[in-house]
Amino acid sequence: MDVTTTEFKRCVVVKTNGRIDGANAPELRAVLKQLTEEGKFNIVLDMSAVNFVASAGWWVLIDTQKTCQQFNRGEVVLAGVSNTIKDSLSLVGMLTYFKIFDDVTSAVGSF
Amino acid sequence: MESICQFVTQAAHEAGLDEAATYAVQLAVDEAATNIIEHAYQNSGEGVIECSYLILGDGLEITLVDHGIPFDPDAVPTPELNVPLEDLKPRGMGIYMMRKVMDEVRFEFSPQSNKLTLVKKKT
Numbered sequence: 001m002d003v004t005t006t007e008f009k010r011c012v013v014v015k016t017n018g019r020i021d022g023a024n025a026p027e028l029r030a031v032l033k034q035l036t037e038e039g040k041f042n043i044v045l046d047m048s049a050v051n052f053v054a055s056a057g058w059w060v061l062i063d064t065q066k067t068c069q070q071f072n073r074g075e076v077v078l079a080g081v082s083n084t085i086k087d088s089l090s091l092v093g094m095l096t097y098f099k100i101f102d103d104v105t106s107a108v109g110s111f
Numbered sequence: 112m113e114s115i116c117q118f119v120t121q122a123a124h125e126a127g128l129d130e131a132a133t134y135a136v137q138l139a140v141d142e143a144a145t146n147i148i149e150h151a152y153q154n155s156g157e158g159v160i161e162c163s164y165l166i167l168g169d170g171l172e173i174t175l176v177d178h179g180i181p182f183d184p185d186a187v188p189t190p191e192l193n194v195p196l197e198d199l200k201p202r203g204m205g206i207y208m209m210r211k212v213m214d215e216v217r218f219e220f221s222p223q224s225n226k227l228t229l230v231k232k233k234t
Contacts, residue, residue, distance in 0.1 A: 062196070088134060088212060093193060094192065
C-alpha cells in the first residue's frame with residue numbers, strides 16, 4: 001500500500017491503492033491521524049486505485065469521519081469508488097456516512 | 112492474507128460467480144481470516160488456517176478451519192447501524208458483513224478445530 005497526500009487550498013487529497021485490510025489499515029490510520037492532528041479536517045480519499053476494503057479499513061474511515069465532523073469543522077469524502085466497493089458498503093448500511101464523488105476534481109470542488 | 116484472497120478469487124471464477132459475488136466472497140473470507148488471526152490465534156503470529164473450496168451446482172462453498180481458541184458467534188453483538196455517526200461502534204462488524212454478503216455462514220466447533228463454512232450462490 002502506498003499512501004500519498006496532496007494539499008489543496010481548502011482540503012487534502014489522500015490517495016492509496018490496492019487493498020485496505022486488517023494488515024495495512026493501521027498505515028492509513030497513521031496518515032489520517034497526522035492530518036487531523038495538524039488541524040486538517042477536510043479530507044478527500046481518492047479510491048480510484050483501491051480494489052478492496054475490509055471492515056478494518058472502513059473503521060479507519062469512520063473514526064476519521066467522527067474526528068473531522070466534530071464541531072462541524074470538516075468532513076471526509078470519498079472519490080472514485082468502484083461499484084463493487086460501493087455496493088458492499090451500501091449492503092451493510094454504511095454508505096450514508098460518506099459523500100461519494102465520481103472523481104477527485106468534483107470532490108475537491110465540494111469544499 | 113493476500114494469498115488466501117487470490118485462492119478464493121480463483122475458486123469464485125471457477126464456480127462462475129460474477130464480479131459482485133466474487134467481491135462478496137473475497138470480503139467474507141478476509142473478515143473470517145482476520146477474526147481467526149485476531150481472536151482464535153490472539154495475534155500470536157502463529158497458527159494454521161486451512162482454506163478449501165467446493166464448487167456447487169449453484170455456487171461456491173468455502174471452508175476455513177483453524178485450531179485456535181473457539182468463540183461463540185452468538186455472543187458477538189449485531190452492530191447498530193442507522194445510528195448517528197458518533198454512536199457507530201466497530202464491534203461485531205466483521206461477522207455482520209460476512210452474514211450480509213454471503214448466502215450461508217455456519218460455525219462448527221469441536222475440541223480439535225473450529226470450522227467456518229461460507230456459501231455464495233450464483234446471482
